[in-house]
Amino acid sequence: xxxxxxxxxxMGIDAGGTMTDTFFVRADGRFVVGKAQSNxxxxxxxxxxxxxxxxxxxxxxxxxxxxxxxxxxxSGTAMLNRILMRKGLDVGLICNRGxxxxxxxxxxxxxxxxxxLEDRIHLNTHRYDEPLVPVSRTRGVTERTxxxxxxxxxxxxxxxxxxxxxxxxxxxxxxxxCLLQSHKNEASEQRARDxxxxxxxxxxxxxxxxxxxxxxxxxxxxxxxxxxxxxxYGAEPSRQTLKKVSDRFKKHGAKFDLRxxxxxxxxxxxKAKELARTIVSGPIGGVIGSKLLGEYLGDENIAxxxxxxxxxxxxLITKGNFAIKSDPxxxxxxxxxxxVAMDSVGAGAGSFVRLDPxxxxxxxxxxxxxxxxxxxxxxxxxxxxxxxxCHVVLGYLNPENFLGGAIKLDVQRARDxxxxxxxxPLGLSVEDAAAGVIELLDLTLSEYLRANISAxxxxxxxxxxxxxxxxxxxxxYGYTEGVGFKDVVVPAWAAGFSAFGCACADFEYRYDKSVxxxxxQFASDxxxxxxxxxxxxAWSELAVKVIEEFVINxxxxxxxxxxxxxxxxxxGQLNDLEIVSPVxxxxxxxDWNRIIETFETTYGRxxxxxxxxxxxxxxxxGAILRGMVVTQKPVLPEDPDAGPTPPKExxxxxxxxxxxxxxVEATLWKMESLKAGNHIVGPAIIESxxxxxxVPDGFETTIDKHRLFHLKEVK
Amino acid sequence: MSSTYTxxxxxHLVDGSLDWETTFRMLSMPKxxxxxxxxxxxxxxKVSFKDRIVLPLGPHMHIVQSAKTKQWVIKCDCGHEFxxxxxxxxxxAAIYVRDTEEAMTEVYPKLMAPDTQWQxxxxxxxxxxxxxxxxEAPTPWYPVIHDFEPxxxxxxxxxxxxxxxxxxx
Numbered sequence: 001x002x003x004x005x006x007x008x009x010x011m012g013i014d015a016g017g018t019m020t021d022t023f024f025v026r027a028d029g030r031f032v033v034g035k036a037q038s039n040x041x042x043x044x045x046x047x048x049x050x051x052x053x054x055x056x057x058x059x060x061x062x063x064x065x066x067x068x069x070x071x072x073x074x075s076g077t078a079m080l081n082r083i084l085m086r087k088g089l090d091v092g093l094i095c096n097r098g099x100x101x102x103x104x105x106x107x108x109x110x111x112x113x114x115x116x117l118e119d120r121i122h123l124n125t126h127r128y129d130e131p132l133v134p135v136s137r138t139r140g141v142t143e144r145t146x147x148x149x150x151x152x153x154x155x156x157x158x159x160x161x162x163x164x165x166x167x168x169x170x171x172x173x174x175x176x177x178c179l180l181q182s183h184k185n186e187a188s189e190q191r192a193r194d195x196x197x198x199x200x201x202x203x204x205x206x207x208x209x210x211x212x213x214x215x216x217x218x219x220x221x222x223x224x225x226x227x228x229x230x231x232x233y234g235a236e237p238s239r240q241t242l243k244k245v246s247d248r249f250k251k252h253g254a255k256f257d258l259r260x261x262x263x264x265x266x267x268x269x270x271k272a273k274e275l276a277r278t279i280v281s282g283p284i285g286g287v288i289g290s291k292l293l294g295e296y297l298g299d300e301n302i303a304x305x306x307x308x309x310x311x312x313x314x315x316l317i318t319k320g321n322f323a324i325k326s327d328p329x330x331x332x333x334x335x336x337x338x339x340v341a342m343d344s345v346g347a348g349a350g351s352f353v354r355l356d357p358x359x360x361x362x363x364x365x366x367x368x369x370x371x372x373x374x375x376x377x378x379x380x381x382x383x384x385x386x387x388x389x390c391h392v393v394l395g396y397l398n399p400e401n402f403l404g405g406a407i408k409l410d411v412q413r414a415r416d417x418x419x420x421x422x423x424x425p426l427g428l429s430v431e432d433a434a435a436g437v438i439e440l441l442d443l444t445l446s447e448y449l450r451a452n453i454s455a456x457x458x459x460x461x462x463x464x465x466x467x468x469x470x471x472x473x474x475x476x477y478g479y480t481e482g483v484g485f486k487d488v489v490v491p492a493w494a495a496g497f498s499a500f501g502c503a504c505a506d507f508e509y510r511y512d513k514s515v516x517x518x519x520x521q522f523a524s525d526x527x528x529x530x531x532x533x534x535x536x537x538a539w540s541e542l543a544v545k546v547i548e549e550f551v552i553n554x555x556x557x558x559x560x561x562x563x564x565x566x567x568x569x570x571x572g573q574l575n576d577l578e579i580v581s582p583v584x585x586x587x588x589x590x591d592w593n594r595i596i597e598t599f600e601t602t603y604g605r606x607x608x609x610x611x612x613x614x615x616x617x618x619x620x621x622g623a624i625l626r627g628m629v630v631t632q633k634p635v636l637p638e639d640p641d642a643g644p645t646p647p648k649e650x651x652x653x654x655x656x657x658x659x660x661x662x663x664v665e666a667t668l669w670k671m672e673s674l675k676a677g678n679h680i681v682g683p684a685i686i687e688s689x690x691x692x693x694x695v696p697d698g699f700e701t702t703i704d705k706h707r708l709f710h711l712k713e714v715k
Numbered sequence: 716m717s718s719t720y721t722x723x724x725x726x727h728l729v730d731g732s733l734d735w736e737t738t739f740r741m742l743s744m745p746k747x748x749x750x751x752x753x754x755x756x757x758x759x760x761k762v763s764f765k766d767r768i769v770l771p772l773g774p775h776m777h778i779v780q781s782a783k784t785k786q787w788v789i790k791c792d793c794g795h796e797f798x799x800x801x802x803x804x805x806x807x808a809a810i811y812v813r814d815t816e817e818a819m820t821e822v823y824p825k826l827m828a829p830d831t832q833w834q835x836x837x838x839x840x841x842x843x844x845x846x847x848x849x850x851e852a853p854t855p856w857y858p859v860i861h862d863f864e865p866x867x868x869x870x871x872x873x874x875x876x877x878x879x880x881x882x883x884x
Contacts (some may be wrong), residue, residue: 367740
């Protein structure tokens with residue numbers, strides 16, 4: 001074995017709700033995936049167990065490998081769960097007098113965020129969650145800044161001090177200050193913040209103060225307030241969780257500094273000031289990983305598709321870039337955070353299957369069996385059929401080797417349930433009923449994928465589809481058939497792909513600020529230069545914050561590469577586009593011309609050249625600054641071509657497999673034993689511990705030197 | 716198909732104490748075939764009279780089958796009997812009409828209540844226990860509204876697939 005030849009450099013962690021995945025990559029591109037049951041009480045332990053599981057493949061141990069690692073990225077759902085379960089700090093809120101109820105009332109759409117369409121239009125189901133801060137810990141202070149940023153009523157300073165005293169009195173563990181229009185003029189809010197800090201010192205109370213302008217100076221008051229509250233409410237407790245993880249790494253000899261995947265697609269330190277942006281991280285990893293693979297393969301247009309137990313997530317990479325959404329919603333709150341844009345439909349491999357009692361039509365989800373798989377697992381306690389049950393009955397999944405044999409599935413039990421609940425009421429055989437369910441799911445997903453690409457004005461023929469997630473490779477053929485992708489790629493490590501993607505992410509901070517700059521098409525050079533000066537001021541302000549974050553981690557200002565960007569739209573239009581700036585500093589009319597030229601090119605690409613409307617003039621709505629430093633990233637394996645014939649030891653036999661109204665014998669292959677260049681013609685099923693790749697008749701696949709499977713329809 | 720929910724869960728639903736997650740699932744999924752029977756059973760347990768509940772008309776009012784005569788009558792939770800199920804029970808209730816500004820300001824702030832020349836509130840109470848069974852908001856001259864004349868036979872036979880309870884007229 002060449003086990004000791006190469007050091008292990010990169011580790012990725014995806015701490016999900018049920019399983020904690022770890023992904024280790026060696027300098028030669030070899031990788032292992034580890035899995036362990038998640039442990040909400042002590043995440044660090046689950047990560048440790050998962051690492052041991054992974055490294056056992058190389059006959060190595062944690063104490064041996066952790067000191068070798070150069071970099072490690074964490075992603076997880078701990079922060080999100082903390083918010084959903086309402087287990088955060090008791091935050092006190094200071095807002096404008098007369099607006100004390102705003103946070104509790106919330107935005108109307110928060111009453112149905114995250115719902116399936118059927119429930120959105122069913123008003124009875126709408127419901128407001130408990131607010132993060134109750135009215136009893138909210139105080140209003142007299143102040144008003146108008147929409148242009150002019151102070152109309154100055155801050156009554158004594159009211160701030162009074163509010164702080166009262167909030168401390170009722171037991172606040174942190175104080176958030178969010179005043180109207182503070183993104184336009186931060187003066188009043190900063191004054192209130194300084195007064196609050198001063199008053200707390202007088203009271204000898206040591207609790208943090210969060211002013212919205214210091215964190216998320218963006219327009220949209222509900223979004224800004226929610227985000228700042230989220231920071232105070234959940235970030236500190238999450239930091240404690242991450243510290244525990246980091247401490248356990250250190251105990252086992254780790255020298256790297258733990259980083260966390262953030263919503264903007266970069267990674268940040270667990271010591272970062274803005275931790276709220278780590279609220280969603282797992283699914284983003286897949287998009288980042290796809291971007292890196294795309295660079296290897298020379299594909300700049302990629303459709304990323306991730307199918308898990310409950311949902312199907314789609315993201316598009318165009319011209320090598322993913323889109324960013326600036327006001328996403330998470331945990332049923334509207335927020336102002338930059339988030340990698342993804343679309344999601346609530347149908348997955350574990351979705352429950354039911355018949356509508358009135359129309360007799362098959363209904364998938366919206367709820368799912370999750371980790372309980374389906375009725376085919378006798379211990380699940382379930383008696384409603386899931387998609388996995390249909391897969392087991394039709395021979396897609398190996399009942400003896402589910403999750404590497406960790407649980408045994410009972411085919412007969414699944415058959416009985418499908419017969420009673422679906423097949424008999426519809427007058428179908430069990431096979432045809434189960435196949436109908438799979439066909440419906442495949443159709444739902446492929447329509448969703450197709451619609452997602454064409455609705456954004458693109459042609460699927462220009463895209464390569466990447467398929468990953470634990471259940472992805474089972475469905476890849478189904479949801480890509482007939483869509484007409486340029487290529488369809490399934491990585492051998494599909495099950496650990498999110499963890500891999502996290503390890504691929506840059507160490508990158510991103511700060512945003514709302515600005516309002518409007519310049520007419522034929523403005524004078526002076527006007528253009530003035531706009532540049534304002535934009536540059538915003539960039540400089542953001543640069544201070546970005547560099548400050550890196551300094552916390554021991555980097556020097558000159559190590560940091562700064563990438564300015566802006567959000568621009570034609571004046572009066574509603575949607576802006578995010579652009580990486582063509583100029584590193586903005587000062588002159590010439591700079592401005594280049595800024596609008598880049599915008600117009602992007603606009604023409606995203607929409608159409610003929611839709612460009614320079615006669616409206618241009619407005620910049622936001623300044624963006626990203627800063628990054630160089631980090632170690634995973635390299636892909638480079639295997640020698642072993643020819644099209646798979647080695648004998650990869651052959652595992654055959655299994656009956658049902659599709660298109662007939663049973664066929666599918667050949668079985670062991671994924672780990674296949675070599676680069678091997679060519680497999682369907683019907684075939686390629687199995688590994690963590691995932692199953694289905695290649696039905698009419699399809700063929702080849703594994704390339706990077707251990708990526710390319711799936712093709714045979715003409 | 717068997718029921719998705721236990722009798723206990725349906726009893727919580729009736730009491731308004733069912734957890735939100737289950738309530739949400741009930742709301743968004745097609746209704747179980749057995750739900751009506753479970754619902755009626757839960758209601759039956761809450762009343763002290765022996766008469767069988769045929770159809771609920773409101774949170775505290777039901778059409779019941781008299782245990783003695785098998786006649787169908789409208790009954791309050793407390794046992795007060797209003798009338799035959801085909802009649803308008805409101806004509807047998809205690810009625811309070813808010814038709815002055817003074818009476819309106821008891822329920823709404825001044826200037827935020829309707830002009831009683833245009834609209835009045837008619838409140839219908841049980842003469843025995845005083846439970847409020849309904850409120851109407853009609854124009855002052857409008858006759859008492861007969862809200863609901865259910866086709867119970869069709870409902871039992873065609874909708875919930877249950878035998879129609881016996882009825883003596």
